[in-house]
Amino acid sequence: MTARLVGDLSPLPAAGFRSHGLWFWAAMGFMVIEGAGFSLACAAYVYLMNGAREWPLDGVAPDLGWGTAMAVLLVASLVPNALMSRASRKRLAGPTQLWAVVVFALNTLALVVRGFEFLHLNTRWDANAYGSIVWALILLHTVHLLTDFIDTCFVTLLLFTHPIDTERFSDVDDDSVYWGFVVACWLPIYLLIYWAPRWAP
Amino acid sequence: MSVGWKRRRRAALMAALVCVAPAACNRENRNMNAPVPETAPKGVQVSDLHPGPSAATPSDPRGREYEGNATHIANGQRYYKWFNCSGCHFNGGGGIGPALMDDKWRYGGRIEQIYATIAQGRPNGMPSFADKIPEQQIWEIAAYVRSLSGNADKLAAPSRADEMSSIPPISNIDKAPPKGDPDVSKAGGG
Amino acid sequence: MTRLRGRLAIAAALGLGGCRGAQTMLDPAGDQARDIDVVWRAMLIVCGGMYLLVLGFLAWALWRARRPAAVGAPAIGHTPAERTLERSLSAWVALIVAGLVTLVTISFLVDRSLAEVGPQPLRVKVTAHQWWWRVDYDGSPQSQIVSTANELHLPLNRPAVVELQAHDVIHSFWAPNLAGKVDLIPGRTNYVAITPRRLGGFRGQCAEFCGLEHAKMAFDVTVESPEAFEAWRRSQLAEAQSPTNAQQVHGQQLFQTKACVMCHRIQGTEAGGSTGPDLTHLMSRRHIAAGALRNSRGDLAAWIADPQGVKPGTTMPRVPLTSDELNDIVAYLETLR
């Protein structure tokens, strides 16, 4: 068998946004993994809650204040996040830099709020099973908050220090998708940690 | 890879193994074959009121072995419950009997002295278990008591038991050096 | 098909069919085990049949390979035989679905019948410890409770419900001749229903890995007539007879001054420890050390002298005894009928 030429690939572009590039698929892969991890951790929370006589076990639910502040902050941050994504997909350097800095600022604020949240959980991880699973859930989310903090910081920094080309815009866009995931993960955990003890029979 | 490099790497690996080995292998070994019958530690001083100078308690090498072995401490935890030490000492915080997690030891806090206290009994309610608990188990209970105040090998101590937890995880208790160890230089107990 | 014949020969040689034994599901002696045996035979027939079908189709395909290998381009698209293969594939799927539905139905029906318990069942409580079984028979007034170890006495034809709890790790209570296994899990209470239909002695063993001596954690089940069961129960309620000759008295003193008293209980004496098995009627049991040794004077002496030698890692310590102390204690223990 001999080979015959049927086409030329050189006119193809060298970068693409979202599902056209490879980085997006790495982010999707890790979202599937972390999504599975989150949902199983939430399932474990519900499993322990159903098995317990009364929930929370030592009777004191976490204060609503900081948790709700975190939820509001994260949902609010979706707006600049979407604007950053649109700007980067329109490949406009100025707006992208602006919104990236805003998202990074909100991300930092979220970490600070999370610090206060830890102080108002009203339970220790080695107090009982309730304390353990609450700390497990909130630590899981904090790890993802931290990784996205570093990712956003890294991406925002590069917007100012390096020439901006399509790959940088696509990186910013992928980071906005991952930030959306981190926000989406917080909502069920927020309901479980802060509202389940109050609603539980 | 040149032969020199390979030999150096293998030497480094062996060195790493050798230095890690002794620490790990004591903590983990379980002498499954019939243990040689244990004996009590000798010459244990539990009070420093004695005429004239005398040596402090000789440290018995088996003490280090029991304090550093995870299986012995785990067995000590089990026997602490089985022989109802928790009846008076509760889970280590003390109650009818004195607390075992702090650093005040009226009759000495070293493992040999705790062994002597368990075996001989003490006034005000501590029964003597000399014949009632075989020597090896007294060593193990003493090792567990040492771990309650963070003085046993932290890596060997279990974090908790499968029961209501009334004390913080003992694998995390920071070391409380035993005060009141009746050595010669000091008069009077802790 | 040499392979096929070889494997059938092995199966026949090993006596796949029913065979006598004290601890096997192939010789059911209770309602539950007999029900499960129905499922086992149904499975054997259906799955065996499907397996022979697969092997037959495979053998036919391999036999067809002997015809001359036509040289030519490998077949890609539809070959002439594609239509027949598609039809036989749908027939095969129908056959599998039919087989599975039958098996699911049989399994579901038998499972429901297992859940039923006969009227006024005998209540027994079994607590699993690391590497022995504590068995308690209910009694109306407190003093009527019979406490024994590593053995279960059941009256013939009377349903019994065994309440299963674990003291330390997960174990599994399994007497295959009588019923399926059920785990004993700390923090949960499980139940197994047993209705013995045949007299005799059976053996059960722990079936969930539970540590060093998981292999030597067995128990005996003795199925006897209701009258014999009542006689046994009354004898178990009686307190230990007091020792008669001097050696036995010295043995009792040794028992109560040495470490034995800390863990074991002998009703009617000072010994009241509850962490070890109850020894009030030790000699009435067929085995000692959870089935590790037969209950004879020599085995008893060997077990007391060096328990770690018989079951390395067991929680019974080596109590240092001189040889005549050992003989006195064994002599005393032999009075505990």
Add this chain to the structure above:
Amino acid sequence: MTGVAEAGALTALDADGEQALARTWATPRGLWGFLTTVDAKEIGKRYVVTGLAFLALGGVLALVMRTQLARPESGLISPDRYNQIFSMHGTTMMFLFAVPIMEAMGLYLTPLMVGSRTMAFPRLNAFSYWIYLAGGVMLYVAYLLNIAPEAGWTAYVPLSGPEYSAGKRTDIWAQMVTFTEVAGLAAAVSMATTILKMRAPGMSLARLPLFMWSMLTTSFMVMLAMPAVMLATSFLISDRLIGTHFYNEAEGGSNLLYQHLFWFFGHPEVYIIFLPGLGMVSEITATFCRRSVFGYPVMVLSLLSTGFLGFGLWVHHMFATGLPHLGDSFYTAASMTIALPAGVQIFCWIATLWDGKPRFATPLLFVVGFVITFVAGGLSGVMLASVPLDLQVHDTYFVVAHFHYVLIGGAVFPLLGGIYYWFPKVTGRMPDEVAGKWSFWLIFLGFHLAFFPMHVLGLRGMPRRVYTYGADMGWADLNLLSTLGAYLLASGILVYLLNLVAAARRGWPAGPNPWNAGGLEWATSSPPPPHNFGATPVVEGREPLWLPGEFPVMHGLDVEHREVLLTTIADGKPDIREGSPGPSIWPLLSALAVSLLFIGSIFDEWFLVWASIPVMLCLIGWFWPKSSHSKLVKAPDDKIPGALA
């Protein structure tokens, strides 16, 4: 070793084009090249060889167990030693051999079979191998230091909890599971992306080879199942080290929570192990029967439904825990339903054999051995799915026989056939056929002699994981027979490995396509050049090399810079050309940093905080952006797919 493509490779460019590409994609020489390579073939070979090494280690442990069980009351090894050995055997075979080697075969073959120059995330594959190696080395160093796991490869709580498992043994096990899961997840993400995004032009999903379908399904199962065991072991290790109460019944925890989390991973894990095996059987059967596998759409449907159903039946491992039986019978039905796709696939393979012109080389012998063994294992699985019957045979040697039939029969037989089948492509030399047949017969008969008697032992009441048994139990003869079979099986594996080692040096040189197979991987030279395909192959059917007429190719990818073609997911239309990262030391450094974090956290939990700083630094080094690829290759920058402007 990276010979330039000889004549006859269909996708070779002209001579200097091939040389330029080989230079662009080459791996640096010497140790530095060894440590920094991102060539999927190098990493794949290394992964498979390490997997086979762990197979040998696990096998030796199994022989020690069988020798101990050959005679009743034998004092060969103490119960503590036996518990360590059977835990190490299970852990090694499941976590260090079966899953990694199946993903390793995928790593090597995926780029070749989908027609791409390399994997989607080359550095992630390198990181996956280093983390896997670190986990394996840690486990065996711990074994030498007497800190091997001792609570079985399932390590049920409370036996593995802080009170009943003293010392660091179970912590080492828990951490080793985290190592191998991270490695498995990294490889799965890379493989799924490669199969979805980097297929040759024209290779629509309907033309994807069956082995690629099974690797795609396996990758998604890995991504959804492995987080469960990472949670279970992380909860366990935090219970053991910092005194949390996930599994402490007295403080509201639950022992069954561990079993649910573990088996939610455990059952998909066994499908993750033998689905790639089913893919290999399809490839071997098609080639050696001179006919594409019968019923391609039905086969793909079966693979996907096996993958999906695999998540719905984990409770059949827990029938004896006293859960309500009505719920259990749902899992009986679900567990039995999975026999349907397996039965359909078996039919299609035998139909291919029946309708094709089978040529009984060693790989096809392994396929026939697979059918005979796997179907028996699948049917004993149907027996186990029934709640009442499972109450009798659960945790007995009947279950040991079942899972060895489906794992050795279902995964190791196809693996041994697959390694033999692709060996000429990997090394360029043919393995010896006579030695191949000898190894097959030794393995097949040894396996059945070793594991068939275990069915009867289980029915006769012999529980699992016992270090010895009484002489009067009537199990002695069958155990002796089983031990003889185990030694025969071991000798077969030895002959197999020796045959490959000898053939790697002195085998007959094999051309690009020694078996006249139809897959894309046979369009390159043997061994393939570093860049796999000079010209980009175009696919117009399921078995590209079996199509009549000339072999269609495309040119146009850059030769001076590393570049890969990305195509659309559904129909494989060329989409964009993306740069591919070159050799880099960062994966190794990141693996070392992560290993420091994992191992350190066993001995001091503050390692989790402080060791995460080197990990972060290594990841920043890893993701530091390189110059823009579109500037390098001067690609058009106006019509960017996915852009809004």
